Amino acid sequence: MKPRKYKLTFAAKILIMQFILCSIAVFAGFTFRAYAEGKKWDNVVYPGISIANIDLSGKTKEEGIALVKSKYVDELYKKKIEIQALDKVYIVEGSKLISNYDIDSAVNSAFNYGKNLGVLKKGRLIRKGAEREFRVSFNYNEAYIKEFVASIAGEINKSPTNATVEKMPDGSIKVVDAIDGYKIENEKLESSIKKVVCESVNDxxxxxxIQELHAAVTKEVLSTIDYNIASFHTDYLSSSPERSQNIELAARFINGRCLLPGEVFSFNDIVGERTKERGFKEAGVIVGNKVESGYGGGICQVSSTLYNAVLKTGLKPVERTHHTLPSTYVDLGLDATVDWNDIDFKFENTFNYPLFIEANTKNKVLYINLYSNSSLAKRKYVITNNIYKTIQSTTKVVDDPNLPIGQVEDVQKGHDGYMVRVIRNVVENGIVVNSEIISDDFYNPVTGVTKVGIKQ
Known part of the structure; x- marks a missing residue:
């Protein structure tokens, strides 16, 4: 069955035509109104557009710049930021944190937003509002922020203090608890300051x-220390002020050191390089067969005093070297020389308990006390040095044509040589239960040199 064909009457065609023309007229009118409305906003910011929460609707560029500057940027410059660090408060003004800013670009972006849209889209944006936020770009005063944060860190930062041991007047041992330290996290604080300075105009x-730093040696670690297991002292009464300062400085470096079971003590690592910048002075140093001037002269007395105290604990040195010439402050075979980056004095704590080192000076006497557990006191250690051979020095006489005849000048002092064996006896209940050779040292003899004048 064929579908029917309907023919529009003339009247229907007229109605359709009228409807189309009416629609065109309505659309044209709507478009015209939208165009006309849009023209009103050509030179101002569209509705709903803001910068830093400041509504710029209907504002010209110039008005927008002035408004953002007065209500935002100027207020940021007056803004105060309070930084709380532990029990201290630091205040800084925004004017010191901001080096420059760019309002123009932000206002231009706000002004141009939507201007490239078609007529109808512009009209819709104007009627409903853009709801668009723009931000002012800032450059921070990086150098000042770093300097400001560093100044806070300088006051707050504090290294932790390890627990220490004190000998009480009655001879008992007191363990003083550790003190935690603090450290400002500089980069995080710098970022926080930058973040809040431009967030709002309010203070x-x-x-x-702040990072909390815990001490490596706590009271719990030292709780087993209750006894002075060994002591040794030497004097430096005849030393120069420079040599005395070196001894006292080196003693301060090793004082308070705690050696846990299995740890090795290195004199060079603890005392560090002997330089003028670190407080060391020039004083006499044994170099080969003579005494010369060098930074840190005298600190071998500290290493030797410590060596003698260590021998009395029963511990054995890991590394120890004697001088080329005999020392005046300890007996032969009982010295321990050190030289930065060359010769070190080391010993290991082979006890099951921590070993605490106390080193102090008083009236030009160096005292070293070693503390650990009282169970170690059951044994006593007696140190003897056996000089089993002495090699007499000789003197070499040299004619000198530059000295007047008969005049004598000593160029180098001669020194006898020695062969020394150090023995440690282990005593329990008054009985020697063991004997061991600690070292067998040879001090080379030094030939003296004397010049005799032969000049006529």
Missing amino acids: TAIKAP
């Missing part, structure tokens, strides 16, 4: 990020 308080 702001932030908490500085």
